[in-house]
Each structure stands twice: as structure tokens, then as C-alpha cells.
Amino acid sequence: RELVSPDAEGDERLIEAALRPRRLSEFIGQARVREQLSLVLQSALLRGRPPDHVLMSGPPGLGKTTLAMIIAAELGAPLRVTSGPALERAGDLAAILSTLSDGEVLFIDEIHRMARPAEEMLYLAMEDFRVDIVVGKGPGATAIPLDIAPFTLVGATTRAGLLPAPLRDRFGFTAHMDFYERAELEQVLSRSARLLSMTLPGEAGEEIAGRSRGTPRIANRLLRRVRDFADVRAEGLITRDIASAALNLYEVDAEGLDRLDRAVLTALLRRFGGGPVGLSTLAVAVGEEPETVEVVAEPFLVRQGLLARTPRGRVATAAAWAHFGLPVPPGAFG
Ligand code: ADP
Numbered sequence: 001r002e003l004v005s006p007d008a009e010g011d012e013r014l015i016e017a018a019l020r021p022r023r024l025s026e027f028i029g030q031a032r033v034r035e036q037l038s039l040v041l042q043s044a045l046l047r048g049r050p051p052d053h054v055l056m057s058g059p060p061g062l063g064k065t066t067l068a069m070i071i072a073a074e075l076g077a078p079l080r081v082t083s084g085p086a087l088e089r090a091g092d093l094a095a096i097l098s099t100l101s102d103g104e105v106l107f108i109d110e111i112h113r114m115a116r117p118a119e120e121m122l123y124l125a126m127e128d129f130r131v132d133i134v135v136g137k138g139p140g141a142t143a144i145p146l147d148i149a150p151f152t153l154v155g156a157t158t159r160a161g162l163l164p165a166p167l168r169d170r171f172g173f174t175a176h177m178d179f180y181e182r183a184e185l186e187q188v189l190s191r192s193a194r195l196l197s198m199t200l201p202g203e204a205g206e207e208i209a210g211r212s213r214g215t216p217r218i219a220n221r222l223l224r225r226v227r228d229f230a231d232v233r234a235e236g237l238i239t240r241d242i243a244s245a246a247l248n249l250y251e252v253d254a255e256g257l258d259r260l261d262r263a264v265l266t267a268l269l270r271r272f273g274g275g276p277v278g279l280s281t282l283a284v285a286v287g288e289e290p291e292t293v294e295v296v297a298e299p300f301l302v303r304q305g306l307l308a309r310t311p312r313g314r315v316a317t318a319a320a321w322a323h324f325g326l327p328v329p330p331g332a333f334g
Pocket of ligand 1: 015016017019020021026027028029059060061062063064065066067156188216217220
């Protein structure tokens, strides 16, 4: 599953960094988000003030980190990067906030995983550019207010629903990132192929794009797997057939479903008769954390019309039965 997992590790991270678009004009797809963001940034530049705080939500690998970097680049501002899980104590956040420079962009990835005390400190910082440093413990503790430089917070989350309302409300602008269209992924692929000095015929690009789960990170990763395959088995020549053979080897099917997607669907169909079944029961059946099933697999399955989230649990659609060539059992839809 590592091959198509939307999270990058090690060397892959370096290649990813090299493939990142640096400016808004280079960023492919997400037309609405791009336009909205461009207005927010341009008006801030006109006024000479840092823009409102920006929240980006959406599944992993869609370009949230890339956009955070682009925001800083477009503003000509320095960027500080951290993540929710790294902010365990209020002190961790205070150390960052108190050393921000004027107009700096602070990117907090997985902001929904920040610890409570840090979150509360962030409210005040976002609103008043101030932090209260608590000195001492118990009844003798005093809060010393400290002014901090005006900054722009860019938060990213895979689960906007988990953000407490007071935090969500303090963002001036929320960008909802959606899965990419196939044609957009083709553009991502041809750009990446150019940067990696590869020859990628349109047909092969189309094949890879169709199997990338609507996700640029996966498209880029599959592109490199296709290149490996072509280098070893076809003297470096990439064709549609070569791409298709490579992707079959990595267990990505023609609809772009990967191993986890298929595991979730087959469990739902075969073990639970198509549902409804609760998220945690389903997760146990595929041996994954509920969060992985919910954040990584489900959004794409929902978007493909294969799975529905209902108040009574997860339900397979008629298309899901068809995808696996199974007859819909009588009474499957209530
Ligand atoms: P996220 O933070 O949402 O998980 P990233 O910003 O890390 O996603 O994007 C993952 C990779 O996908 C990046 O390395 C980048 O090369 C590529 N990518 C994402 N969005 C785009 C885009 N719109 N155009 C081109 N490449 C993109």
C-alpha cells in the first residue's frame, strides 16, 4: 500500500518537493480556490497588510502544503512550518508565535490534531496578535500578555468537521480542496514528466491520470513507478500498454482503486452484505485505523459513487456491486 498511499516518506519527499509548483500561476486545477486565493492575496498586497488567516481542507495529497508555500511566496513573506501533533503544549506554540517576524506565514498542517491548550492560545493570537504567557502554577499563576508580530496563519486539515467552531470561525477564508479531474491530472503529469526529463506520450499520461485517485501526489508517484517499470522492462520507452502493465503490477485498478479501497469495498459487500455498517466495525474488518478508512479511502469512494455515508452507517451503492461483478442481493437497499 505504500506505493499508492497518499502520505509521502523519505526520498519520495525530496522528489515531491522538487515537483511542487512555486507560484499560483503554476498551480494546476482547483480553479475556484485559486481565484479566491488570488483575490485574498492581491488585496492584502494592495493594502500592505497580512491577509486574513486561511484554512484549507480536503483529503491528503491534493496540494494543501503546496498552496501554503505558494501563499508565502506570493506575499514575499517568510514561511514557518509546523503541525498539529508537534504542538503538544501551549509552550510549543508560544515559542513559535513569539518569534514570528512581521507578516510571516505560519503553516500548521493537521491543525485538527493540536492539543487543547495550544489551540486556546492560538485563538487570541489569531484575533489580537497577542499571547498570554502563564508564569507560575496554581493560585499564584499570572498571565503576562505579550504582543506578537501580525502574521497569517495557514491551517490545513483533512477533517474540517473536527475543528472546533471557535477555531474555524477565526479563519477569514476556507479553501475546500476537491479531487482533481482527469484532464487536470494529465496536466500535472506532463509538467512532472518535463521536470523529470521523461518522455510521456499523451495516451500514457491519460492512463496514469485515470488511475490516480484524483490526487496529484498519487499521480506523481505512479509516474515514477511507470518510469521504473519502463526502464527495467522496455528500455525506457513509455507507452499506454507499458503504463497499464506497470499500474496493474502495483495493484491500482482501472478505476484507480487501490488495495485499501478494494479491501474496504469487498469487506462491505461480502462481510456486511453491502451495509449499513459502522465505520469502526468496517475498519476492524480491513485491519486499519478508523481514521485511515475515513480520511484516506472513503472520500474517494464517495466521490466515485461507490460508497455512501448514511446516518445508519456505510452503505455500498449499486455501482459498487457492479464494480466487483457481483449481483445486488435482494433487499440490499432496504
Ligand atoms: P497535501 O498537503 O494536501 O497533502 P501537497 O501539497 O503535499 O498535498 O501535494 C503533494 C504533491 O502533489 C506535491 O509534491 C506537488 O508536487 C503535487 N501537487 C499538488 N497539487 C498540485 C497542483 N495543483 N499542481 C501540480 N502539482 C501538484
